[in-house]
Amino acid sequence: MASAPENEKNASAPEKKTLTLKSMINNEEFVVDEHVALQSVTIKNMVDSDCAGDVIPVPTISGEILALVIEYCKNHANPSASEDDLKKADAGIVAKDIYTLIDLVLAANFLDIKGLLEVTSQKIADSIKDLPHQDVREIFGVENDYTPEEEAAVRAEHDWAFEGFP
Amino acid sequence: MSISMSISDLPPHITIDILSRLPIKTIVQCKCVCKIWRNLLQEPYFVNLRLSRSPTTLIIHQFGHSLPPSDSDILKLVELEDDHDRHSLQYDPSTKFDLRFCYPNGHILLVGSVNGLICFCDFENEALFVCNPAVRQCVSLAEPKHKTRSPSVLVYGFGFSPVSSQYKVVQIFQKAIGPFSYECQESPESICSFDVEKELFQAFPCLSRGTLYKSFGLLGGCLCVCDNSSDSEFVVWTMKEYGIKESWTKELVIRNNSHLDRLSYAIVTPIKVWQNGDVLMLWRGDVLFSYSPERKTLEEVHVPRDTVPMLSLLLLITRCCPMWQVLSRSRISGQRESTPSKPQNHKEFQL
Known part of the structure; x- marks a missing residue:
């Protein structure tokens, strides 16, 4: 070659x-x-x-x-x-x-x-x-700027996408 | 020694590029990572990039009176994966979406789909709504200004104007004044186009006379007409140059064989030309088959299913994308055009 x-x-x-x-x-x-x-x-x-x-x-x-x-x-x-x-x-x-x-x-x-x-x-x-979003944060060093309440609200909007995820 | 960068150090357009390559479920989860990502995922740049990357998707609307209520009015998304050497249909059961979430009454029919948004209608009550199964969001549209009284011809269309980035629902109806008269069949042009931006109907250069067992579709990016009105063959014509009458070209001729016997005299719609040249087509709204122009073979394609047998299904084709912003009323104008004076206008959606 x-x-x-x-x-x-x-x-x-x-x-x-x-x-x-x-x-x-x-x-x-x-x-x-x-x-x-x-x-x-x-x-x-x-x-x-x-x-x-x-x-x-x-x-x-x-x-x-x-x-x-x-x-x-x-x-x-x-x-x-x-x-x-x-x-x-x-x-x-x-x-x-x-x-x-x-x-x-x-x-x-x-x-x-x-x-x-x-x-x-x-x-x-x-x-x-395929990574849970918490792992995405940790591995990529992304700072979580949501309050726990805010995060829960965003998650609740799209419950179905989190089935089988922590 | 390397400087250690984190993903947060990436310029927004690169982060968007990376996120746009993820499956829909992961994208939805990524909304939870941080506010910056949530905002990036709502950028029009993200939506357009994701749409351009999204595989062509079949939408299956599962319904039927004989199904248990929990299995009726279910939407399923089947992705068409297309590599050079092989193609396949991929179904992820987690994309299953219960339409009664949008419209508890049931008895709804698909109107159309564009950019992953799907428009449905309850024809009996003239209730319309648009949903995005990728993010499971839904809006119902305003009541039509003109309620039509049956019997009348009632057709809906769902379109998108890239010029103004507006989605529009068009209602076309024929008032029942005395006995029906289909004057339009006397017209030499039996196709009308509707300009979604300017909201104008126009006669469109059509192929030939005769309207039975013909249907429209897109084949390799060109408008096509499928003619299934012969015993001996099934023909697909494509319009190579949009709007140019002389450019109608006989694209595919499927000669009669044992399979075609079954297919004759029904509406057939091409769905996709695979990279290897095979053509995926939908027969009668519920059976898929694949035609190989090279080998001249016709084969039925089985839709992957979960445990529930699908008794009735209707397939539409779209690209899917999470668009959180679009499903707000301001972006979908509930435009409902009543028929202008000429009944030819009915011919936009049917040959």
């Missing part, structure tokens, strides 16, 4: 351009092929308007998350990857704990990478599904 795209690249773009992305959280740097990085609309806009220097600083995204983002972009920039391959690769990328997923969805939003936003949001939704 690795050799085919390599040949294609050599044929169409003999001089491979690269960009350096730098996490401003932990100063980690990643050298990435330009066509890989351009899947981010945010980066593409910067490059198109000549705002991108040699090193593109990426605020609020850690190196760990940036590595995942780049992995996603590399997979999707590979023209010989089949739909099935991509599905499997995406599933691997989002097989993470909830905190990583939230960081990842924020990164996908900031960098404007539609596909990554889609798979990460779906994965987060899948992990909320």
Whole structure:
């Protein structure tokens, strides 16, 4: 799988351009092929308007998350990857704990990478599904701003949805 | 080192995106998580996103005099799951909804459904109401200005205008003045359209003469007419370009076979084209079957059921969504159009 795209690249773009992305959280740097990085609309806009220097600083995204983002972009920039391959690769990328997923969805939003936003949001939704709302609060660190009376009233409105739930 | 974010740190549009991917029951529970989520779930952006993601859903109205009262006037939602390689009907018994909660008198019939809202009517008393089974809410509509005295033709329609975001119920009736005369059948155009926004009737380019055993539907996003008036075949015509007479195209021809014998001379409505090209159709309002244009086979599709046998059912198709805001009277205008002078207008809902 690795050799085919390599040949294609050599044929169409003999001089491979690269960009350096730098996490401003932990100063980690990643050298990435330009066509890989351009899947981010945010980066593409910067490059198109000549705002991108040699090193593109990426605020609020850690190196760990940036590595995942780049992995996603590399997979999707590979023209010989089949739909099935991509599905499997995406599933691997989002097989993470909830905190990583939230960081990842924020990164996908900031960098404007539609596909990554889609798979990460779906994965987060899948992990909320079937959870009692108290667990949703706890796991996701959501503060309950209802008074007990208010919460009981909202719940009473939709009794049927809570059948079999605490 | 990673900064630790919680789901509350997400911008509202991402939280809405995530919530819109949840099943209806979970969405309803999520209203209890916190006030911010409750408010997000009432945003029009959420409603539209959820509707666009919601699988096509069959609404089954279970009723029948021979059913025990506890099993009559029950609504059930069956989701149509459609993947590239397989499709199926999914029924979650917890979505069962007792309609007598909305209307204790019973004896009601479905009028129509749009965006997951369903309009019902008690024809005898001309009582109308709209419910959203996804959140089990219901409003009854104001009394019609003109009570019609039977015998007369009485038809209701339920529509939505995306321009003004208004839902409207349209009442069409024919006054019984002497013996019935169906002058409209003499007209070359036997279809009328009703513009829900402008509230105007208009003649619509129709396919051909003849009105028996024909029905309207949507097939692959196009208006279609199903012609079941022949012994030898069942034909579905689609209007490829809306409003353009020349664009009527013969889309499906199902040749006579042992199955079709049973299907002849009844109203058949296409429901969905599955991703693999098969077409799901509703026969006579209570039997589903699937036609494969590729293999030219016709098969009955069984609706998943719980322990209660369904004696009578009527199916409608919709997308479901919890809309807490919409079911307030202000958003549903109880618009009831009495028939303008021309009786052709009756022809909007029947061929």
